[in-house]
Amino acid sequence: MSTEQQPSPLAAGPEEAHRQYVIDLYGVMAYGELSAFERFSSDARFSPTLRDRAEIGRLAVTEFEHFELVSAELARMGVDVQAAMAPFQASIDAFHERTRPGDWYESLMKAYVADSVSGDFYRAIASRLDPQTRAVVARIKENDGQLALLTTRLSQALEGNERLASRLALWGRRLVGEALTQAQRIGIERAFLGALLGFDEPGAQETVTAELFADLTRNHSRRMNALGLTA
Amino acid sequence: MSTEQQPSPLAAGPEEAHRQYVIDLYGVMAYGELSAFERFSSDARFSPTLRDRAEIGRLAVTEFEHFELVSAELARMGVDVQAAMAPFQASIDAFHERTRPGDWYESLMKAYVADSVSGDFYRAIASRLDPQTRAVVARIKENDGQLALLTTRLSQALEGNERLASRLALWGRRLVGEALTQAQRIGIERAFLGALLGFDEPGAQETVTAELFADLTRNHSRRMNALGLTA
Numbered sequence: 001m002s003t004e005q006q007p008s009p010l011a012a013g014p015e016e017a018h019r020q021y022v023i024d025l026y027g028v029m030a031y032g033e034l035s036a037f038e039r040f041s042s043d044a045r046f047s048p049t050l051r052d053r054a055e056i057g058r059l060a061v062t063e064f065e066h067f068e069l070v071s072a073e074l075a076r077m078g079v080d081v082q083a084a085m086a087p088f089q090a091s092i093d094a095f096h097e098r099t100r101p102g103d104w105y106e107s108l109m110k111a112y113v114a115d116s117v118s119g120d121f122y123r124a125i126a127s128r129l130d131p132q133t134r135a136v137v138a139r140i141k142e143n144d145g146q147l148a149l150l151t152t153r154l155s156q157a158l159e160g161n162e163r164l165a166s167r168l169a170l171w172g173r174r175l176v177g178e179a180l181t182q183a184q185r186i187g188i189e190r191a192f193l194g195a196l197l198g199f200d201e202p203g204a205q206e207t208v209t210a211e212l213f214a215d216l217t218r219n220h221s222r223r224m225n226a227l228g229l230t231a
Numbered sequence: 232m233s234t235e236q237q238p239s240p241l242a243a244g245p246e247e248a249h250r251q252y253v254i255d256l257y258g259v260m261a262y263g264e265l266s267a268f269e270r271f272s273s274d275a276r277f278s279p280t281l282r283d284r285a286e287i288g289r290l291a292v293t294e295f296e297h298f299e300l301v302s303a304e305l306a307r308m309g310v311d312v313q314a315a316m317a318p319f320q321a322s323i324d325a326f327h328e329r330t331r332p333g334d335w336y337e338s339l340m341k342a343y344v345a346d347s348v349s350g351d352f353y354r355a356i357a358s359r360l361d362p363q364t365r366a367v368v369a370r371i372k373e374n375d376g377q378l379a380l381l382t383t384r385l386s387q388a389l390e391g392n393e394r395l396a397s398r399l400a401l402w403g404r405r406l407v408g409e410a411l412t413q414a415q416r417i418g419i420e421r422a423f424l425g426a427l428l429g430f431d432e433p434g435a436q437e438t439v440t441a442e443l444f445a446d447l448t449r450n451h452s453r454r455m456n457a458l459g460l461t462a
Contacts, residue, residue, distance in 0.1 A: 037288060051313055061296075081281075082281040
């Protein structure tokens with residue numbers, strides 16, 4: 001990732017600015033989905049049973065299908081998909097490098113956390129998006145039957161296994177921490193995150209970012225509790 | 232894989248025997264596609280460009296879609312997909328363990344060889360299958376636009392690169408050799424391969440297998456020559 005700050009898109013007028021935000025949003029989503037696909041499908045091979053391999057494979061493939069959906073939107077806007085993804089590659093790669101699952105359970109938990117945190121994030125920005133973009137984002141989040149699958153699998157594994165529970169609680173905290181660190185890095189380098197969250201006044205950026213992060217953390221704790229974990 | 236020989240399905244009458252052959256065929260296809268998906272999607276991450284990553288990702292996902300198609304057929308027949316795949320796991324895993332690509336080009340070549348050799352194999356058995364099964368096999372082979380993609384990418388890479396050409400020629404030979412070794416192992420342990428190839432008379436097995444393998448090798452040489460390689 002370039003360390004240069006992006007010139008403020010607001011200088012170009014509100015329509016062009018919104019277009020640039022959408023390109024950034026799609027770019028980060030596209031690269032996020034593509035790399036999630038690669039990581040989960042690599043992990044699938046270590047699943048304990050053939051049935052788990054098939055299920056985690058499906059989960060990975062759904063990520064790839066989302067990547068294709070977002071790529072198609074970028075292409076429709078006349079934007080080069082590779083160029084749109086490039087600014088987010090370093091942060092997302094860093095997230096994955098720093099959170100390599102040590103086993104199958106950590107891989108499940110990573111998929112679970114990534115899915116639920118990105119779901120929270122999309123919900124937070126949805127009201128700021130134009131209807132077309134909102135529909136694309138909603139389409140991606142709606143076929144998340146995978147969250148239900150992951151919840152079931154994790155609950156089964158955790159049932160009566162105190163040691164695994166405390167290991168996965170710790171792992172979950174680390175995942176959220178790393179995700180927020182990289183999200184913050186993206187938010188500082190690219191203006192879109194802040195703009196989509198709607199801070200138009202000076203000084204609002206810090207407050208809104210802090211609120212969003214507090215929300216994400218709170219939601220994470222709630223979900224960990226639902227799994228019987230202390231987050 | 233169990234080292235026991237399977238009881239001859241012919242003892243159970245021709246219809247039951249054909250059913251068992253189809254289950255075996257789908258089982259080997261399903262596990263082949265599932266593991267190809269996992270391997271290619273893991274390799275995708277090492278692609279030189281984001282565009283290549285997306286293209287190899289699509290190729291991997293197509294394998295997974297084939298796995299789902301074959302799984303659905305097995306389920307329709309009332310067969311447990313995991314049970315149908317299990318007998319082929321050891322041979323196919325061994326093939327992959329013995330042919331780990333050293334880089335991106337070897338990964339491309341592996342996809343190319345696996346696709347074209349399995350295509351040859353499916354063509355060889357197609358006339359022996361019932362219409363329903365033949366249609367499933369044809370559907371899987373027809374959306375192989377990926378062979379065209381792989382041919383283009385490999386030709387581009389090989390253009391004027393003598394060193395890569397001789398490395399990939401050697402690698403291609405090794406891939407075919409390993410594929411035939413594992414196919415032979417499957418053919419010996421499971422009766423279906425021979426039966427689908429139609430040797431009803433004693434002694435025909437060796438001849439037909441030898442002919443098929445000679446065909447596969449010849450086709451491989453022809454394709455390597457088309458890429459400008461000496462096979």
